[in-house]
Amino acid sequence: MIETAPRGAPRPHVATLAVLALVALLAAGCAGVDPSASNVADATSDTLADVGPPQQGGTLAIGIGGETPGWNPHDNQWSQVSSMVGSSMIEPLAALDEDLNPVAWLATGWTPTEAFDSWTIELRADVRFHDGSALDAAAVKANFDDIKTAPLTGIVWKGILGEVTVLAPTTVRIDLNQPFAAFPTSMLAAQTGMMMAPAMFAAEKRGSASPIGTGPFVFDSWVQGSELEATRNADYWQEGLPHLDGVAFKVLGDSAAQAAALQAEDVDLVFTSAIATIEQVPDTFTVLKDWASEPGMLITNTLPEIDGSPNPVANLHARLALARATDRRALAESVGEGVESPTSPFPPESKWGMASEDNGYVEFDLEQAKAEVAAYEQDTGRPLAVTLSAPTGADVAKLLQLVQSQWAEAGIQTELDTMEGTTFITDVVAGRYQVALFNIYGSPDPDQNFHFLSAENANGPGAISINFTQFTTPTMDDALVRGRESADFQVRKEAYDTVVREINAAAVNIWTFSTPYSLVASPRVHGLERAAEVPFGNYQPKTWLGDLWLSAG
Numbered sequence: 001m002i003e004t005a006p007r008g009a010p011r012p013h014v015a016t017l018a019v020l021a022l023v024a025l026l027a028a029g030c031a032g033v034d035p036s037a038s039n040v041a042d043a044t045s046d047t048l049a050d051v052g053p054p055q056q057g058g059t060l061a062i063g064i065g066g067e068t069p070g071w072n073p074h075d076n077q078w079s080q081v082s083s084m085v086g087s088s089m090i091e092p093l094a095a096l097d098e099d100l101n102p103v104a105w106l107a108t109g110w111t112p113t114e115a116f117d118s119w120t121i122e123l124r125a126d127v128r129f130h131d132g133s134a135l136d137a138a139a140v141k142a143n144f145d146d147i148k149t150a151p152l153t154g155i156v157w158k159g160i161l162g163e164v165t166v167l168a169p170t171t172v173r174i175d176l177n178q179p180f181a182a183f184p185t186s187m188l189a190a191q192t193g194m195m196m197a198p199a200m201f202a203a204e205k206r207g208s209a210s211p212i213g214t215g216p217f218v219f220d221s222w223v224q225g226s227e228l229e230a231t232r233n234a235d236y237w238q239e240g241l242p243h244l245d246g247v248a249f250k251v252l253g254d255s256a257a258q259a260a261a262l263q264a265e266d267v268d269l270v271f272t273s274a275i276a277t278i279e280q281v282p283d284t285f286t287v288l289k290d291w292a293s294e295p296g297m298l299i300t301n302t303l304p305e306i307d308g309s310p311n312p313v314a315n316l317h318a319r320l321a322l323a324r325a326t327d328r329r330a331l332a333e334s335v336g337e338g339v340e341s342p343t344s345p346f347p348p349e350s351k352w353g354m355a356s357e358d359n360g361y362v363e364f365d366l367e368q369a370k371a372e373v374a375a376y377e378q379d380t381g382r383p384l385a386v387t388l389s390a391p392t393g394a395d396v397a398k399l400l401q402l403v404q405s406q407w408a409e410a411g412i413q414t415e416l417d418t419m420e421g422t423t424f425i426t427d428v429v430a431g432r433y434q435v436a437l438f439n440i441y442g443s444p445d446p447d448q449n450f451h452f453l454s455a456e457n458a459n460g461p462g463a464i465s466i467n468f469t470q471f472t473t474p475t476m477d478d479a480l481v482r483g484r485e486s487a488d489f490q491v492r493k494e495a496y497d498t499v500v501r502e503i504n505a506a507a508v509n510i511w512t513f514s515t516p517y518s519l520v521a522s523p524r525v526h527g528l529e530r531a532a533e534v535p536f537g538n539y540q541p542k543t544w545l546g547d548l549w550l551s552a553g
Helices: 014-029 080-087 137-149 183-188 255-263 275-279 316-325 328-335 366-380 394-408 421-429 446-453 474-485 489-505
Strands: 003-006 059-064 094-096 102-104 107-112 118-123 161-168 171-176 217-223 227-232 246-251 269-272 286-290 297-300 385-391 413-419 435-437 509-511 517-521
Touching: 059 080, 059 255, 080 269, 094 183, 102 107, 102 183, 107 183, 118 137, 118 183, 137 161, 137 171, 183 446, 217 246, 255 269, 255 275, 269 275, 275 517, 297 316, 316 366, 316 394, 316 509, 328 394, 385 394, 385 421, 394 413, 394 435, 413 421, 421 435, 446 474, 446 489, 474 489
Parallel strands: 059 246, 059 269, 385 413, 385 435
Antiparallel strands: 003 286, 094 102, 107 118, 118 171, 161 171, 217 227, 227 246, 269 517, 286 517, 297 435, 297 509
16 A cells, blocks of 8 residues: 655666666666655645546646656666556556456456466457557567567566467467466566557567557657657547546656646656655645655675675675664665665565564664674685775765765775766676665565576676576575465465575675655646555556546646
């Protein structure tokens, strides 16, 4: 459930390039928080009260902090914000309900084999793409065949997806190369489940500059870095929707620009991770807060050597020293009141979470941190000195300096190394880093983290690795497979609890604070009820855009 609150007064190898597209979106959460922002007030009223039947017409202007190189979900990296823009035009086969279970969207249902290694999908019979072509079994086959070879999705899925067979006009079977009980959530309700018109695959730049989907809005124009406009889909498959004549997504700057645009009525809604935006709008504005979906962390490289030199954080004492020396609550408080301080990929209140005291992560303890530093020095004969890497950015610099000062109190020498984003990601992918500010998790279903944790993606020094920390254990790998193959929630929950305890016992992730994503809307914006039910601070499709409407005035 999303919290609702009103505001009170004021150089890479060619093969690496595809991986860069896959992981560039993961860095999006690193620099989105303004650590100088003041606190957020608690909720004092119901901002989603019934205001009568929806009104028709108008164009909703939505402010966003950034966008994407393109709108083909098989090719282009999408951030949390990009997924919202893309969802206005391109829709998934399944969606998530408020309990994070997959429910029908473009598909009406799906049936697995007993071994969960093949899935038969039934489609709605009345859905057409914006170019007039049918969303039928042949179109779904074209999409899944493309997933296996596309630059972005092919990296992860080509070894898992098998043959795709058209059984009937609205029935398609997808065979898999392994049991996959989590398929509906991890594939059908994710970016991979978003259906594009087959014409996109043959278009210039594979349709990335002119997307064709089934969504409530039809692509109209795009000035990259400035604005994307989409108009009402008059033939939308959901009767009575959308209410709006169109949407316009406008790229804005910092929190001050976002707040100013809202108050000047240049935009009606913003998707932001800056608390300062919330602070600067009147108390009549609606704020939906999803502050727990993306846990913040510093990831550690567990390879013994980096470019032939010993890697200090390959040593468990070194990682425990970092974890013990990090006052994560102070980091969260530096951002704002109410900001989450995670110790797991999953918030404790979610169905996948568990209490912090049960998940094996160590607490901030300066004396224990000093003891771990001493143990490291006894092991290695060297002082504990680490390099902390991150993408450039003013907000990032403030955070790094705070972490550096905390670690210094435990006797840890920290060199800060900031660099351009592509260079930073290249180094992380190739294992050329010691500690890095890099948010990995955030998906509603734990299986969607499989690729970042599995031994099959930890490929050693200099190789391309999607398991960025290179940390693996047989226990963790076994748990990941059990979680993927089982349809029993309790079996899956126990499996992912095991995964969390494994990474926490090894202090692979030094937890910091979760990114405080918010939707901030003017009083004219309505229809946000479904947006408040399902987490939006992630890369999942946003299927609630057709519900939105504007009141007069």
